[in-house]
Amino acid sequence: MHSAGTMGSKKFVVALLGTAVVAGLASGLSLASAKIVEAPAAPAPPPGSEANFAAELQALFAVGACADTPVPDTVAADAQAIIKRHCEKLHETQTAYRTKWLAKAEPFMRAHVPANLPKIVVYPFAGGDLSTALTVYPDADEITTLSLEPAGDPRTILTLKKQPLKNALSKIAYELGFLYNVNFSNTMNMIAAMRGGQLPTQLVFGLSALWMHGFEPVGLRYFDVLPDGTLQYLTTDAVAKAGDPTKVSAAKRNTVFANVEVQFRKKGSTRTQVYRHIQANLDDNHIAKSPGVFKHLDSKPKIAAMTKAASYLLAWDSFSKVRGFLLNHAVWMISDATGVAPTWGKAAGFEYETWGTFEDTHLEGGHGVAKSWRDEFKAEPTRKLEFRFGYYDKKLRNHMIIMRTAAK
Numbered sequence: 001m002h003s004a005g006t007m008g009s010k011k012f013v014v015a016l017l018g019t020a021v022v023a024g025l026a027s028g029l030s031l032a033s034a035k036i037v038e039a040p041a042a043p044a045p046p047p048g049s050e051a052n053f054a055a056e057l058q059a060l061f062a063v064g065a066c067a068d069t070p071v072p073d074t075v076a077a078d079a080q081a082i083i084k085r086h087c088e089k090l091h092e093t094q095t096a097y098r099t100k101w102l103a104k105a106e107p108f109m110r111a112h113v114p115a116n117l118p119k120i121v122v123y124p125f126a127g128g129d130l131s132t133a134l135t136v137y138p139d140a141d142e143i144t145t146l147s148l149e150p151a152g153d154p155r156t157i158l159t160l161k162k163q164p165l166k167n168a169l170s171k172i173a174y175e176l177g178f179l180y181n182v183n184f185s186n187t188m189n190m191i192a193a194m195r196g197g198q199l200p201t202q203l204v205f206g207l208s209a210l211w212m213h214g215f216e217p218v219g220l221r222y223f224d225v226l227p228d229g230t231l232q233y234l235t236t237d238a239v240a241k242a243g244d245p246t247k248v249s250a251a252k253r254n255t256v257f258a259n260v261e262v263q264f265r266k267k268g269s270t271r272t273q274v275y276r277h278i279q280a281n282l283d284d285n286h287i288a289k290s291p292g293v294f295k296h297l298d299s300k301p302k303i304a305a306m307t308k309a310a311s312y313l314l315a316w317d318s319f320s321k322v323r324g325f326l327l328n329h330a331v332w333m334i335s336d337a338t339g340v341a342p343t344w345g346k347a348a349g350f351e352y353e354t355w356g357t358f359e360d361t362h363l364e365g366g367h368g369v370a371k372s373w374r375d376e377f378k379a380e381p382t383r384k385l386e387f388r389f390g391y392y393d394k395k396l397r398n399h400m401i402i403m404r405t406a407a408k
Contacts, residue, residue: 050221051239056154057220057262063157064172064204066090067211074158079165086169090176094212097180102135102212104387109136112402117304117332122146122297124282124322125310125338128194128205129179130275132389134213136306136334142274146293150279151260152200153253154220155245160198168198175201176208182388196251203260206275210264218272219263222256225278229295233261282313282322297325305330308390310338312366333403336390337361341369342376345403352376356385356399362392373401 055074062069066087075083119141123133126145133143160168194201203220210217222234234256242248242256258279263272280286280293287294305326313319314326315338326333326340327348333339342352358377361370377399389400 048235048237051234051236053154053220053222056157057217059157060154060200060204061207061211061217063087064169064199065207065211066094067207067216069216076161076165078162082162082166082169086166086173090173090208093173093177093180094208097131098212101180101387105132105135105389108387113137113334114332118302120144120300120303121305122300122303122326122329123306124326125307125313126277127179127309128175128202129209129308130206130277131180131209131212132308133306134209134215137304138213140273140304142276144276144278144297146278146280146282147202148279148281149194149202150254150258151203151222151277152194152197153242153245153250153257154200154203155239156199156250159245164198168201171197172199172201172204176205179205195254196249197254198250200254200257200260202277203262206260206262206277210262210275214267215264215273216267217262217264219261221261223259223261223276225259225292225296227290227292227295229292229297229299231259231261231296283318284321285318287321294321294325297329300329302331303329305333306335307333307339308336310335310390312338312361312363312369314338314340315366315369330403331405334389335401335403336399337366337369337373337393337401338390339401340403341372343369343372349405350403351406352380353383353402353404354380354399355383355401356389357382357395357397358393358399359397360394362394376401 055072058069059072059075061067062071063075063083063086071080071083113136117137119139121133121137121140121143123129123143123145125147126133127147127149130143130145133140133145137143156168207217222239223231224234226232238256242253245253260277262275264275265272278293278296282293307314314323323340323344327344327350337358340350345352354377358373360374361367385398385400388398393399
């Protein structure tokens with residue numbers, strides 16, 4: 001377990017802050033004694049240029065996700081004790097997640113996820129769960145998660161004072177703890193924590209996932225999805241119109257910062273990978289009214305996919321479009337019983353491999369496909385699953401499903 005200021009990465013800070021000079025960051029140095037010499041103020045970017053969030057990214061990685069990078073002096077000077085306590089608590093949660101879940105799930109995925117899958121991954125109904133996507137697809141070129149939650153305004157990490165920062169970090173620690181403990185998030189809790197979050201809670205979830213999987217973020221930008229499906233990155237003008245983060249409500253600002261792109265790489269690697277989160281309601285009515293997100297998805301070639309703990313929405317008639325997208329684009333998908341049921345998958349030429357035990361759905365919303373899943377599990381050999389993947393079945397037993405085209 002590392003404290004928030006230990007093992008500071010000079011390379012990371014220089015890469016993000018350019019001219020910042022890092023001093024006194026020898027291995028084992030404590031948070032309180034880590035000293036950073038402030039860089040000269042950078043000139044303001046010209047109006048209309050793409051907004052840059054390098055300083056915010058480094059601060060969020062260190063303070064929110066508690067990575068082993070130094071806390072910049074742009075964060076509230078009186079908050080060091082708060083940050084230290086937050087990171088001590090979060091490191092306990094992250095360590096438990098590594099030992100209890102990742103230690104079992106990562107070897108399984110290495111053994112069962114084909115190496116020749118598409119490097120483009122789509123994960124609908126993901127909430128803040130980048131971590132599972134990285135467990136299954138650590139080598140992806142591009143991972144896109146979609147959910148009802150916005151990424152959030154990153155600027156507040158440089159403006160929040162002591163008590164508001166404490167409250168925001170407490171919310172992050174609680175919700176991350178829930179996700180890491182039960183392997184999914186409560187949708188209503190997530191919506192409340194992220195739409196009105198004083199910190200960009202969804203983004204911090206992603207940064208924590210990067211940190212635990214040995215990655216580091218190297219770029220951060222936000223975007224809108226245009227009606228034709230293309231991405232338009234936020235400019236400095238657009239960010240200015242979002243309002244002063246010390247004056248405008250978080251709920252209003254977070255709608256501007258709904259969709260995020262993080263460029264990241266494995267520590268020591270020069271290869272850049274991309275993570276995008278898109279705030280979207282994926283039911284058929286919303287797709288019809290705002291087709292941009294679906295057009296963006298539909299423009300992708302063949303993909304690898306996943307979902308879990310998705311309230312069985314893919315079994316509902318009102319989510320037929322996203323279900324159809326997965327059937328048309330995915331060549332391999334991993335899920336719990338909230339994935340695409342054999343009712344539709346087999347008709348589209350997919351085969352299934354079941355793990356664990358399934359008798360009935362965890363929630364009533366999945367009863368319509370319970371028999372389809374139950375019949376599939378009965379027809380398959382029993383394969384023991386040592387870890388939880390999304391929902392339990394009705395009798396609290398682990399289960400997981402691989403759906404693949406016959407060629408895979």
